[in-house]
Amino acid sequence: MLRRALVLLSLLAAPGLSPAAAQEAPPMPARVVSMNLCTDQLAMLLAAPGQLVSVSKLARDPMSSAMATEAMAYPVNHGQAEEVWLMQPDLVVVGSYTAQAAAQMLERLGTPVLRVEPAYALADVPARIRTLGAAMGRQAQAEALITAFETRLAALREEVARRPSAALYYANGYTTGDQTLAGEILLAAGFENIAGARGGGQLPLEALAMAAPEALITARPYPGASRSEEVLMHPVVRRLRAAHASTANTGNDWICGTPFVLRAIEDLAAFRKDIETETE
Amino acid sequence: MSLLSLQDLAVTLRGREVFSGITLNIHAQEVVGLIGPNGAGKTSLMRAALGLIPSGGKSSLAGLTPQQRAKAVAWMPQAREIAWPVRVEDLVALGRLPHGDHAPAPVEAAITKMGLEGLRKRRSTNLSGGEQARALLARALAQETPLLMADEPTAGLDPAHQIATMEVFGALAAEGHGVLLSLHDIGLAARHCTRLVLLAGGRLLADGRPEEVLTDDLLARGFGITAYHAQTPDGPVFQPMHRAR
Amino acid sequence: MTRALALLLPLVLVLAALSLSLGPADVTLPESLRALFLGGDGPLPMVMREIRLPRVLLALMIGGTLGLAGAAMQGYLRNPLAEPGLLGVSASAALGAVLAIQTGLSAAFAMALPLSALAGAVVAVLILVVLAGPRAETLTLILAGVALSAVAGALTQLVLNLSPNPFAASEIVFWMMGSLADRSVLHVWLALPFMALGVLLLAGVGRGLDALTLGEDAAASMGIDLSRLRLRVVLGTACVVGAGTAVAGAIGFVGLVVPHLLRGSVGGRPGPLLWVSAAGGAAMLLAADIAVRVVAPDRDLKLGVLTALVGAPFFLHLVWRSRGERA
Numbered sequence: 001m002l003r004r005a006l007v008l009l010s011l012l013a014a015p016g017l018s019p020a021a022a023q024e025a026p027p028m029p030a031r032v033v034s035m036n037l038c039t040d041q042l043a044m045l046l047a048a049p050g051q052l053v054s055v056s057k058l059a060r061d062p063m064s065s066a067m068a069t070e071a072m073a074y075p076v077n078h079g080q081a082e083e084v085w086l087m088q089p090d091l092v093v094v095g096s097y098t099a100q101a102a103a104q105m106l107e108r109l110g111t112p113v114l115r116v117e118p119a120y121a122l123a124d125v126p127a128r129i130r131t132l133g134a135a136m137g138r139q140a141q142a143e144a145l146i147t148a149f150e151t152r153l154a155a156l157r158e159e160v161a162r163r164p165s166a167a168l169y170y171a172n173g174y175t176t177g178d179q180t181l182a183g184e185i186l187l188a189a190g191f192e193n194i195a196g197a198r199g200g201g202q203l204p205l206e207a208l209a210m211a212a213p214e215a216l217i218t219a220r221p222y223p224g225a226s227r228s229e230e231v232l233m234h235p236v237v238r239r240l241r242a243a244h245a246s247t248a249n250t251g252n253d254w255i256c257g258t259p260f261v262l263r264a265i266e267d268l269a270a271f272r273k274d275i276e277t278e279t280e
Numbered sequence: 281m282s283l284l285s286l287q288d289l290a291v292t293l294r295g296r297e298v299f300s301g302i303t304l305n306i307h308a309q310e311v312v313g314l315i316g317p318n319g320a321g322k323t324s325l326m327r328a329a330l331g332l333i334p335s336g337g338k339s340s341l342a343g344l345t346p347q348q349r350a351k352a353v354a355w356m357p358q359a360r361e362i363a364w365p366v367r368v369e370d371l372v373a374l375g376r377l378p379h380g381d382h383a384p385a386p387v388e389a390a391i392t393k394m395g396l397e398g399l400r401k402r403r404s405t406n407l408s409g410g411e412q413a414r415a416l417l418a419r420a421l422a423q424e425t426p427l428l429m430a431d432e433p434t435a436g437l438d439p440a441h442q443i444a445t446m447e448v449f450g451a452l453a454a455e456g457h458g459v460l461l462s463l464h465d466i467g468l469a470a471r472h473c474t475r476l477v478l479l480a481g482g483r484l485l486a487d488g489r490p491e492e493v494l495t496d497d498l499l500a501r502g503f504g505i506t507a508y509h510a511q512t513p514d515g516p517v518f519q520p521m522h523r524a525r
Numbered sequence: 526m527t528r529a530l531a532l533l534l535p536l537v538l539v540l541a542a543l544s545l546s547l548g549p550a551d552v553t554l555p556e557s558l559r560a561l562f563l564g565g566d567g568p569l570p571m572v573m574r575e576i577r578l579p580r581v582l583l584a585l586m587i588g589g590t591l592g593l594a595g596a597a598m599q600g601y602l603r604n605p606l607a608e609p610g611l612l613g614v615s616a617s618a619a620l621g622a623v624l625a626i627q628t629g630l631s632a633a634f635a636m637a638l639p640l641s642a643l644a645g646a647v648v649a650v651l652i653l654v655v656l657a658g659p660r661a662e663t664l665t666l667i668l669a670g671v672a673l674s675a676v677a678g679a680l681t682q683l684v685l686n687l688s689p690n691p692f693a694a695s696e697i698v699f700w701m702m703g704s705l706a707d708r709s710v711l712h713v714w715l716a717l718p719f720m721a722l723g724v725l726l727l728a729g730v731g732r733g734l735d736a737l738t739l740g741e742d743a744a745a746s747m748g749i750d751l752s753r754l755r756l757r758v759v760l761g762t763a764c765v766v767g768a769g770t771a772v773a774g775a776i777g778f779v780g781l782v783v784p785h786l787l788r789g790s791v792g793g794r795p796g797p798l799l800w801v802s803a804a805g806g807a808a809m810l811l812a813a814d815i816a817v818r819v820v821a822p823d824r825d826l827k828l829g830v831l832t833a834l835v836g837a838p839f840f841l842h843l844v845w846r847s848r849g850e851r852a
Contacts, residue, residue, distance in 0.1 A: 171692050210572060211568075212567075225631070226691075226696060228695070228696060235711070350746060357743055361739055366793040403793065
């Protein structure tokens with residue numbers, strides 16, 4: 001029994017014995033598997049028909065993914081090395097933090113793995129598109145996406161007369177500051193973030209109440225309940241949110257550095273205009 | 281006056297009949313010793329009389345409400361259990377619980393009677409076995425009931441403490457109380473009880489004055505022993521000698 | 526009123542005031558008290574009334590009832606190691622609460638949360654009382670507690686891991702360690718009726734527990750109805766532990782340390798110990814809740830971490846002593 005298992009193991013490990021295989025990545029990989037929510041979406045935008053073999057399970061979750069409907073067309077993976085290996089990919093795309101054990105295993109087995117860092121700022125979005133486009137052999141598609149993104153972003157960054165104060169407030173009382181993707185979305189939409197220049201962290205409810213931001217942007221609750229999200233229903237939060245007729249939420253457009261962040265900025269800017277007309 | 285009246289009392293524990301047909305009366309001014317071999321049901325008899333375990337027949341106490349009963353009889357289980365390090369005076373004062381008062385007079389009287397004045401502030405869990413027995417007896421005295429029932433009150437005590445304890449019961453009887461005790465020490469029973477009840481083989485074998493109960497025949501039938509006995513100016517003396525053949 | 530109570534109640538008041546004055550918003554105590562009672566402009570009254578006041582009230586209520594329940598359980602089981610947290614009662618209540626939340630029952634009907642936690646606690650206390658009996662052997666008691674805690678903890682973790690909510694899985698720590706951060710007045714109202722009922726039930730057990738000092742038989746002969754006493758202790762403990770756990774998670778060791786520390790002050794009598802323990806429990810939890818905010822102001826350090834740090838050495842000390850008694 002043990003011997004058979006060992007034989008099987010050595011068979012599995014065999015491709016790893018020739019490291020040369022890893023370097024011979026073809027210019028346009030025919031079978032691409034993405035294992036990360038954000039690369040899933042970029043890959044779906046960039047891929048040639050039939051090129052993308054699988055996306056992560058999260059890509060189909062409308063709470064997290066801006067392309068949940070599109071993702072229904074692809075088989076999903078669950079971030080496990082074995083299932084991905086069996087898909088025989090020419091390129092595996094992962095985030096730089098998630099599924100690391102699986103990524104290392106796949107590299108050992110000789111599959112080329114591309115690690116894409118998350119976008120920390122709006123300026124990172126074109127860079128990520130370019131990186132993935134190059135790896136997938138879809139440079140032209142990538143450049144077209146980038147041009148469209150930058151044109152629309154420039155149009156959105158209009159000058160605003162007054163920047164209403166705002167706070168982003170998530171489960172467990174977390175907030176994000178200017179130097180994050182969400183923070184930049186907030187700035188681009190014409191708000192001033194009470195969390196300021198810092199990256200973010202836990203914002204005590206009390207500090208939030210004392211800062212009394214004009215607009216409070218919270219995350220939509222996930223299905224199923226959690227204690228972490230309970231703070232978003234706290235009377236203090238409800239009162240701040242109830243200050244205006246319209247409300248704004250962070251959502252799937254906010255999570256990844258994809259062109260969909262533009263939609264988030266547009267929605268938020270509309271929210272700001274609602275507030276401005278209310279106060280006039 | 282009858283303080284306890286049992287009629288045709290029977291107890292069955294886990295399907296086994298312990299005893300049946302027990303009819304017994306305890307009166308004021310009596311110290312009644314309940315004797316019998318191990319397993320004869322002395323403890324069960326007293327607990328059934330109190331209504332603490334289910335029984336057949338009738339007990340004059342079992343019909344009372346728990347509160348009424350607590351004012352009619354004080355009960356000292358054999359296990360000298362003291363769960364918490366309470367002060368001796370607080371332990372004795374527990375005897376007032378059924379009365380719902382904190383009357384200091386009965387507590388003080390009980391402390392004096394049991395010679396606990398010097399120990400009153402001590403933690404009862406730190407006392408010696410003899411001192412604990414005295415404190416627990418004082419607790420029962422503070423309950424001020426007409427009847428006192430005690431299971432093996434002299435077990436584990438040295439001779440001086442045994443005699444002192446039995447003398448307290450004698451004094452209680454002289455004051456007009458009734459006392460029912462289970463005892464293993466036949467000599468002590470003979471010397472200090474006004475009446476003995478012999479329980480053996482699930483029956484009440486004898487009920488009478490000590491010399492009527494501690495006959496050769498009844499000792500052989502009840503305990504399976506022979507005893508040396510003598511009459512002294514100070515009262516009867518019984519000393520178990522051999523196992524009967 | 527005993528001397529211990531005369532000392533503890535002012536301490537509780539001082540700690541409550543200190544807790545009210547503590548928070549990220551930098552305001553003086555008089556200012557915050559004025560905002561609390563008189564209101565006024567700006568966000569301060571809201572901070573005081575909606576954030577700090579519920580926190581202090583819950584610390585008082587939960588700490589007080591944990592002290593009370595600990596004293597009652599110890600008195601009934603006649604074992605100084607009996608404690609709702611240690612014996613898995615709190616963990617079972619947490620399981621009940623988690624089930625109510627994850628099945629959506631508490632969203633449909635708010636009272637389902639404390640009720641379900643209460644049910645979990647009742648089951649646990651019943652198992653303990655039946656298993657360990659009224660004269661609880663330390664070994665039986667502790668083993669039963671370990672088993673109950675393990676089962677309840679595992680089931681809680683299972684339920685949370687199966688939840689579709691990404692945050693739920695990480696919340697086992699809250700349920701096992703407890704926290705008062707960001708609780709609102711809603712939580713106070715949720716817990717209050719059950720705690721009041723529990724306190725009412727436990728308020729009547731003092732005489733019975735005093736009598737139980739001498740053992741069951743002696744207590745029964747003194748007119749104590751033992752089955753009613755047991756019912757009161759079981760339901761009363763379950764009510765307060767269930768309600769407390771439902772809103773603040775399982776906070777351990779308060780019910781162990783406080784009665785142990787204060788037993789001497791009431792001459793060891795379990796009846797008077799109940800109320801002294803309640804005051805002591807309130808003081809201990811207020812102090813712990815102040816400490817978590819002073820030690821780590823911008824992290825949600827769990828209350829149970831502190832109570833365990835204080836309580837576990839006590840526990841070991843008691844185990845050591847009971848070992849010596851058996852030898």
